[in-house]
Amino acid sequence: xxxxxxxxxxxxFDDEGxxxxxxxxxxxxxxxxxxxxxxxxxxxxxxxVIHFIRNDYKEKGQSPTIRxxxxxxxxxxxxxxxxxxxxxxxxxxxIAGLGKPQGCV
Amino acid sequence: MKNIVILGGGTAGxxxxxxxxxxxxxxxxxxxIVDQDExxxxxxxxxxxxxxxxxxxxVIKPRRDYIPKGVELIVSSIDVIEPDKSRVKLANSRxxxxxxxxxxxxxxxRPQETDGLAEAGWHKNIFDFYTIEGACHLQKYLxxxxxxxxxxxxxxxxxxxxxxxxxxxxxADWWFTEQGIRDKVDLTFVTPLPGAFTKxxxxxxxxxxxxxxxxxxISEFNTGSVDASTNKLVAFDGTEVAYDLLVTIPTNMGDxxxxxxxxxxxxxxxxxxxxTLQSKxxxxxxxxxxxxxxxxxxxxxxxxxxxxxxxxxxxRAIDGLPLLDGFDGHANCFIExxxxxxxxIDFNYDVEPLPGKYPLPGIGPFSLLQETKAxxxxxxxxxxxxxxxxxxxxxxxxxxxxxxxxxxx
Ligand SMILES: Cc1cc2nc3c(=O)[nH]c(=O)nc-3n(C[C@H](O)[C@H](O)[C@H](O)COP(=O)(O)OP(=O)(O)OC[C@H]3O[C@@H](n4cnc5c(N)ncnc54)[C@H](O)[C@@H]3O)c2cc1C
Numbered sequence: 001x002x003x004x005x006x007x008x009x010x011x012x013f014d015d016e017g018x019x020x021x022x023x024x025x026x027x028x029x030x031x032x033x034x035x036x037x038x039x040x041x042x043x044x045x046x047x048x049v050i051h052f053i054r055n056d057y058k059e060k061g062q063s064p065t066i067r068x069x070x071x072x073x074x075x076x077x078x079x080x081x082x083x084x085x086x087x088x089x090x091x092x093x094x095i096a097g098l099g100k101p102q103g104c105v
Numbered sequence: 106m107k108n109i110v111i112l113g114g115g116t117a118g119x120x121x122x123x124x125x126x127x128x129x130x131x132x133x134x135x136x137x138i139v140d141q142d143e144x145x146x147x148x149x150x151x152x153x154x155x156x157x158x159x160x161x162x163x164v165i166k167p168r169r170d171y172i173p174k175g176v177e178l179i180v181s182s183i184d185v186i187e188p189d190k191s192r193v194k195l196a197n198s199r200x201x202x203x204x205x206x207x208x209x210x211x212x213x214x215r216p217q218e219t220d221g222l223a224e225a226g227w228h229k230n231i232f233d234f235y236t237i238e239g240a241c242h243l244q245k246y247l248x249x250x251x252x253x254x255x256x257x258x259x260x261x262x263x264x265x266x267x268x269x270x271x272x273x274x275x276x277a278d279w280w281f282t283e284q285g286i287r288d289k290v291d292l293t294f295v296t297p298l299p300g301a302f303t304k305x306x307x308x309x310x311x312x313x314x315x316x317x318x319x320x321x322x323i324s325e326f327n328t329g330s331v332d333a334s335t336n337k338l339v340a341f342d343g344t345e346v347a348y349d350l351l352v353t354i355p356t357n358m359g360d361x362x363x364x365x366x367x368x369x370x371x372x373x374x375x376x377x378x379x380x381t382l383q384s385k386x387x388x389x390x391x392x393x394x395x396x397x398x399x400x401x402x403x404x405x406x407x408x409x410x411x412x413x414x415x416x417x418x419x420x421r422a423i424d425g426l427p428l429l430d431g432f433d434g435h436a437n438c439f440i441e442x443x444x445x446x447x448x449x450i451d452f453n454y455d456v457e458p459l460p461g462k463y464p465l466p467g468i469g470p471f472s473l474l475q476e477t478k479a480x481x482x483x484x485x486x487x488x489x490x491x492x493x494x495x496x497x498x499x500x501x502x503x504x505x506x507x508x509x510x511x512x513x514x
Contacts, residue, residue: 065371066327067261067371067372068370068371070371071371072371077329077341078329078341080341081327081329081341081342085342086325086342087325102400
């Protein structure tokens with residue numbers, strides 16, 4: 001499993017670039033990961049999403065789907081696509097230091 | 106007498122009514138099953154209606170004929186479940202108290218979830234084939250359609266029978282060829298998934314089939330709305346896809362009764378233990394079939410495998426024994442691929458669909474992820490198996506748990 005040093009911390013990742021230990025996460029790491037996702041600046045909107053999905057993860061043990069962010073987190077789907085273009089669920093989870101959202105069947 | 110109440114008399118509910126009636130002591134247990142209508146639809150058959158392979162009447166039978174005489178069938182809509190009081194209120198104002206409840210209310214399409222989808226174009230040049238109404242309307246429409254751009258769109262995952270959209274495309278390719286207008290039809294598959302299917306190996310193989318059949322694939326398209334005035338699908342990121350004829354798999358959700366009862370997740374699916382099928386919230390509630398939130402496929406074959414596990418676990422619960430982790434996510438689906446051929450996939454929570462052979466005593470082996478005539482006949486035979494064996498809870502020569510024999514990594 002790849003280990004990287006980010007913002008002075010040792011951080012564990014899986015092969016797809018998702019953090020494997022959410023407790024290693026901090027806001028500095030989020031900024032670096034966001035940059036890697038092509039998001040230069042994390043705005044209040046981004047942070048709202050990140051905090052929601054981290055709390056939801058604590059409760060449910062998995063990264064939420066877009067619909068869940070929408071229904072439970074009250075975040076408009078349009079906004080999600082604006083803030084995290086292309087794959088909001090995946091991108092937001094990665095930046096928030098969580099595992100890849102469960103694939104569907 | 107103690108009471109078991111089964112909500113939903115579709116595939117899973119009907120199998121459970123039969124199995125429990127066969128196994129539980131009849132002088133101790135009263136089994137009651139509730140469904141909102143008298144007609145049982147063979148849903149796998151809906152796929153064939155648009156292409157005139159089945160008529161609309163070929164897929165329906167009286168629900169009653171499949172419920173054992175000693176089980177009470179109540180035809181009524183279910184109003185609300187009150188799990189804390191162990192009772193269910195029906196729309197016909199009956200109240201059913203239960204010792205154990207089995208939720209088998211399935212999933213249904215919700216086109217209203219997408220702006221513009223269920224509006225001006227609905228059943229005009231936008232159709233679904235997941236309901237009998239949609240499939241039968243589309244049959245009429247296709248009969249007179251001169252050709253143009255047909256888009257098949259999955260709005261959002263998860264959907265029941267995730268291979269059905271691919272089968273629809275393969276059959277469409279065959280059907281338009283038969284009609285002599287294949288050169289006038291552009292077939293495009295627009296999906297939120299990164300490829301043709303949910304699991305990587307099968308996605309690659311099925312993707313090749315799309316290519317070979319000249320069916321275009323637009324992946325990672327997250328449908329935001331439909332503009333029926335200009336005939337366009339619009340993604341949340343603004344990307345557009347134009348269509349002349351849109352065949353859609355709208356958002357799939359559990360029934361509204363789950364929401365009314367406060368028992369579901371954001372898609373009205375009931376949180377369920379993925380191995381025992383017990384509800385996560387209530388000890389005397391079990392969930393089976395499409396109504397669960399499990400990461401297994403939503404398919405009739407899955408409901409059948411789950412029924413084996415659930416029958417045993419209900420008996421164990423009644424006898425005060427710990428439940429078994431019996432369900433492994435096993436799914437087994439024939440994929441109709443057109444021109445009289447088919448494929449087969451067999452997988453579970455941990456093992457994705459793999460190529461190879463699928464042994465079946467007496468009839469098999471069938472080929473996995475390869476086109477054969479035998480797989481097509483397997484698919485067509487399934488209707489008979491469904492009505493005569495599966496629903497009646499008879500033993501089939503297939504184990505509930507997946508087996509690696511014949512599969513190639
Ligand atoms: C086009 C298509 C093709 C398919 N092809 C295949 C295939 O090839 N192979 C395969 O294995 N599976 C296939 N499936 C999937 C399969 O049909 C379903 O997975 C299966 O029927 C699920 O069974 P279920 O009992 O969970 O739900 P259902 O069979 O849908 O039953 C749910 C029942 O609950 C009742 N109900 C719900 N809410 C209420 C309420 N509030 N009040 C009263 N009654 C209520 C409904 O009326 C319904 O009868 C296909 C499905 C479709 C749509």
